[in-house]
Amino acid sequence: MSGYFSGFSFNKITDSISNAAHKTQDTLNQAIANVSDPHTKLSLKARTRYLQESFGTVGEISKLPPQYQSLERKVDALEKCLKRMLLVTRTFEVEGYDYPPNLTESISDWWSLNKDGWFSSSSKKSQKTKGDSSETFLPHSFAHAISKAAHDCNVVFKDLQEEEEGEEEDEDVINITEMFDSWSKCYKNIDLGKTEMDSIIVKEFNSKIDKLINQDFKRSHDLRKKVEISRLKFDTVRYEMKLKEQNVGLSKKTNDSSGPETELNANDAATAKENVEEAVTQDTSEKAARDQTGDAAPETQSTPNVEDSKLLEELEDEFVSNTTAAVEAMGEISECSEILSLAKLFQNFQLVYYRQCVQEIEASLKTLNELEAENS
Known part of the structure; x- marks a missing residue:
């Protein structure tokens, strides 16, 4: 069992996250360099700052009231x-x-609707039972x-x-x-x-x-x-x-x-x-x-x-x-x-x-x- 985790290391995970963050930041920097619109450029810079704040690489964050x-x-x-x-x-x-639906009751009702009714009584009772039960089966x-x-x-x-x-x-x-x-x-x-x-x-x-x-x-x-x-x-x-x-x-x-x-x-x-x-x-x-x-x-x-x-x-x-x-x-x-x-x-x-x-x-x-x- 330990063999499966022999290559596991938290340092590797940390390095992977750090590398991904640096790649994302480099991508944003390249996008900023290729953008001429000032508003778009500022939005991209703000995203870069958000990434930096998430990883604690920048300080002086304005505090909300x-x-x-x-x-x-x-x-x-x-x-x-x-x-x-x-x-x-x-x-x-x-x-x-x-x-909730009761299987036993459902089978009983179905049977009474398809036979002569309860205890196989007369046909007159069967018609009444069918007429009354047709309102709601369950x-x-x-x-x-x-x-x-x-x-x-x-x-x-x-x-x-x-x-x-x-x-x-x-x-x-x-x-x-x-x-x-x-x-x-x-x-x-x-x-x-x-x-x-x-x-x-x-x-x-x-x-x-x-x-x-x-x-x-x-x-x-x-x-x-x-x-x-x-x-x-x-x-x-x-x-x-x-x-x-x-x-x-x-x-x-x-x-x-x-x-x-x-x-x-x-x-x-x-x-x-x-x-x-x-x-x-x-x-x-x-x-x-x-x-x-x-x-x-x-x-x-x-x-x-x-x-x-x-x-x-x-x-x-x-x-x-x-x-x-x-x-x-x-x-x-x-x-x-x-x-x-x-x-x-x-x-x-x-x-x-x-x-x-x-x-x-x-x-x-x-x-x-x-x-x-x-x-x-």
């Missing part, structure tokens, strides 16, 4: 809970969810199954009364017939109430939860994505401007050096050189691309200019505007008033149904008590 971060956590938790509830309440959309709820079973039992004793017609009435047969009739009607009404409750929950509760998830929460995700994109663009331009400033400082320090007394410190120069090399790499790629296409090199400046400052200001305004819009949207959907209303709605539907169940069972029980009193 604490209120924004708190709302993000609140909205994500609320969305997760609503999805969890909807996963369960979608059960109301499934017919027969409280009474019960669509537990209440319906009880009602159907009680109804079939009621038919058996009704047929027994008809067979004994002309003879002295049997009080036990009459009472049992009425008992099953009361039982059947009770659960038939309960089944109708359940069907109505299921339909209302699907229309008034599930549909509104689904709308919240697929429209309102989706809109907040789109706004949060805009915030992330605008932040990446802002940080990208700000970082490039900082590198240009370091480049200017290094050049001045190098030009002002004269002799051993003003010699540039080796460590400072090395640090500044590393920062500059990253900014120069892209310029070199763009020059190589222009040489291949024969385009003339545009005039460039190695120092931050007015246009850079203006662009940075515009990106900052866009970042702030998108953040404000996202905060407003998340604040609206994270309010508990709508969720409370939906919860109350659900509970009211359940309460109406269970009250009906109590009323129907009490009425049936009253009939059974009367029959018991008459029989005693």
Whole structure:
């Protein structure tokens, strides 16, 4: 068994991921060099920065306001809970969810529909059974199954009364017939109430939860994505401007050096050189691309200019505007008033149904008590 994992190494996985990241970054750098549109170029640079942030190779990431971060956590938790509830309440959309198909009962019903009925009685009873059972072959709820079973039992004793017609009435047969009739009607009404409750929950509760998830929460995700994109663009331009400033400082320090007394410190120069090399790499790629296409090199400046400052200001305004819009949207959907209303709605539907169940069972029980009193 150990032979299968003898060549396994986490270092290999890490190296593979690192190589893939470098290849992706090189591809993006080549794409940036071949693009002339400034907006497209900035979008590609933002993607490169996102990749660098993911692997921790770049710092100075703009922090979002604490209120924004708190709302993000609140909205994500609320969305997760609503999805969890909807996963369960979608059960109301499934017919027969409280009474799965029963193979034994299905075979029995099929047999009674294709033979002379229960206990192979007369043809008259067979026609009645077929006529009554043709409504629904399989019960669509537990209440319906009880009602159907009680109804079939009621038919058996009704047929027994008809067979004994002309003879002295049997009080036990009459009472049992009425008992099953009361039982059947009770659960038939309960089944109708359940069907109505299921339909209302699907229309008034599930549909509104689904709308919240697929429209309102989706809109907040789109706004949060805009915030992330605008932040990446802002940080990208700000970082490039900082590198240009370091480049200017290094050049001045190098030009002002004269002799051993003003010699540039080796460590400072090395640090500044590393920062500059990253900014120069892209310029070199763009020059190589222009040489291949024969385009003339545009005039460039190695120092931050007015246009850079203006662009940075515009990106900052866009970042702030998108953040404000996202905060407003998340604040609206994270309010508990709508969720409370939906919860109350659900509970009211359940309460109406269970009250009906109590009323129907009490009425049936009253009939059974009367029959018991008459029989005693």
